[in-house]
Amino acid sequence: MSFAFHRPGSLDAAIAVASEHGEAARFLAGGTDLMIQINRGRAAPKHLISLAGLGLDTIGESEGEHVIGALATLDAVVTHPAFQTGLVALTQASAVVGGRQVRNIATVGGNIVNASPAADLVPVLLALEATVDLRGPAGTRSMPLDRFLVGRGRTERRPDEILTAVRFDKPPAASATWFLKAGRRKAMEISVICVAAHLVRGGKARIAIGAAAARTVRVPAAEALAEKEGAAAFREAGRIAADAVSPIDDVRASARYRKLLVATLVERALAACADRLGKDGR
Amino acid sequence: MTRQPLALTINGEIHDVMIEPHWSLLHVLRHELGLTGTKENCLEAECGVCTVLLDGKAVNSCILLAEQARGRSIVTIEGLGDPEHLHPLQAAFIEHGAVQCGYCIPGMILSAKSFLDERPGRVPSEAEVREALSGTLCRCTGYQKIVDAVIAAARQMSARPEAARRAP
Numbered sequence: 001m002s003f004a005f006h007r008p009g010s011l012d013a014a015i016a017v018a019s020e021h022g023e024a025a026r027f028l029a030g031g032t033d034l035m036i037q038i039n040r041g042r043a044a045p046k047h048l049i050s051l052a053g054l055g056l057d058t059i060g061e062s063e064g065e066h067v068i069g070a071l072a073t074l075d076a077v078v079t080h081p082a083f084q085t086g087l088v089a090l091t092q093a094s095a096v097v098g099g100r101q102v103r104n105i106a107t108v109g110g111n112i113v114n115a116s117p118a119a120d121l122v123p124v125l126l127a128l129e130a131t132v133d134l135r136g137p138a139g140t141r142s143m144p145l146d147r148f149l150v151g152r153g154r155t156e157r158r159p160d161e162i163l164t165a166v167r168f169d170k171p172p173a174a175s176a177t178w179f180l181k182a183g184r185r186k187a188m189e190i191s192v193i194c195v196a197a198h199l200v201r202g203g204k205a206r207i208a209i210g211a212a213a214a215r216t217v218r219v220p221a222a223e224a225l226a227e228k229e230g231a232a233a234f235r236e237a238g239r240i241a242a243d244a245v246s247p248i249d250d251v252r253a254s255a256r257y258r259k260l261l262v263a264t265l266v267e268r269a270l271a272a273c274a275d276r277l278g279k280d281g282r
Numbered sequence: 283m284t285r286q287p288l289a290l291t292i293n294g295e296i297h298d299v300m301i302e303p304h305w306s307l308l309h310v311l312r313h314e315l316g317l318t319g320t321k322e323n324c325l326e327a328e329c330g331v332c333t334v335l336l337d338g339k340a341v342n343s344c345i346l347l348a349e350q351a352r353g354r355s356i357v358t359i360e361g362l363g364d365p366e367h368l369h370p371l372q373a374a375f376i377e378h379g380a381v382q383c384g385y386c387i388p389g390m391i392l393s394a395k396s397f398l399d400e401r402p403g404r405v406p407s408e409a410e411v412r413e414a415l416s417g418t419l420c421r422c423t424g425y426q427k428i429v430d431a432v433i434a435a436a437r438q439m440s441a442r443p444e445a446a447r448r449a450p
Binding site (some may be wrong): 002048050100 | 286302304306326327328330333339340341342346350362396397413417437
């Protein structure tokens with residue numbers, strides 16, 4: 001197990017190295033997942049291309065949207081002032097990835113491109129209808145995160161493309177987000193089910209679910225119901241969401257238990273959003 | 283694979299080492315530099331015994347490439363005081379009997395230092411300390427005395443910040 005380590009001075013130089021080596025090269029952000037894959041023998045890149053120091057770690061905003069650089073750490077999301085009220089689901093999800101030692105290194109981009117069905121931040125970004133920015137030899141392109149995610153460990157990213165940022169519209173003032181996760185214990189645990197909800201006063205709901213299918217999914221039928229708001233609608237949305245997903249049996253939980261969790265967590269996440277909207281008088 | 287030169291800043295001193303690109307920071311600390319205060323166990327960022335500070339923040343050195351520490355500042359337990367000048371966390375761990383076998387303690391103390399340094403002057407709640415230490419496992423103590431020690435150290439550090447500042 002060894003590889004050449006590249007520390008390119010620009011994004012274009014990083015892309016050039018990746019183009020030259022194709023599937024034998026991997027980009028390195030925090031490495032908290034990739035290094036474990038390498039140590040277990042599940043990945044054996046011949047070239048690691050560091051993305052550190054290329055300016056991808058900023059979290060910023062323009063008039064209409066928030067932009068999170070792919071190399072922003074999960075800790076940076078947890079502590080970011082813009083993500084503590086209406087966008088608190090970003091903080092809630094980032095705060096339950098690994099322990100603090102992992103969150104100080106692990107990146108937002110890594111959580112997305114690994115395309116783990118259980119990635120905690122991804123349902124929140126899907127519920128916010130986020131877009132990903134990719135940069136490759138032919139220039140840049142953007143696409144909805146919902147299209148970018150293909151399946152377990154699979155995305156639309158080409159081997160020589162760098163995910164540079166994820167962006168989403170600023171939600172209106174009268175809106176709320178919430179994230180809930182069920183694991184076998186409170187900390188340091190891969191999600192058995194995770195759920196993100198985004199509720200906008202006046203008739204828009206978004207619901208995304210992790211660890212319930214081969215990729216993180218939105219559940220439009222449940223969203224349509226949740227838009228009616230109210231306890232009964234939220235309960236029914238949970239039931240419909242549970243019907244819509246196709247979880248697996250594995251060492252962490254049975255498929256049947258996962259469906260029960262989906263129904264309960266979707267209902268609770270929607271209720272929490274409504275509660276926040278009520279409390280803030282929005 | 284040919285070795286590459288790497289200058290690492292550890293506990294305020296620059297160490298020039300020749301590394302293979304796939305070596306973890308943990309490997310370099312223990313096997314190249316003899317800094318064995320940093321412990322080795324799960325090698326998958328689950329247990330936290332390998333915790334060091336990277337630019338002041340706790341990280342798992344087992345899954346961090348030494349290359350990723352290039353140009354950054356590393357603090358290990360060896361950099362945190364000595365028997366005559368204990369860091370307040372070290373003193374509090376002794377005073378509270380927070381150490382049994384001791385294997386997790388370097389990681390525990392550095393995890394706690396990273397956490398307390400993020401909030402100078404504040405004494406955290408027990409729940410906050412437990413959350414902050416959740417990435418660092420102890421199989422001996424049941425954690426209560428460790429949590430007590432961290433809170434006591436936080437009180438001491440907010441009352442006498444100079445005692446904590448002496449260490450890197």
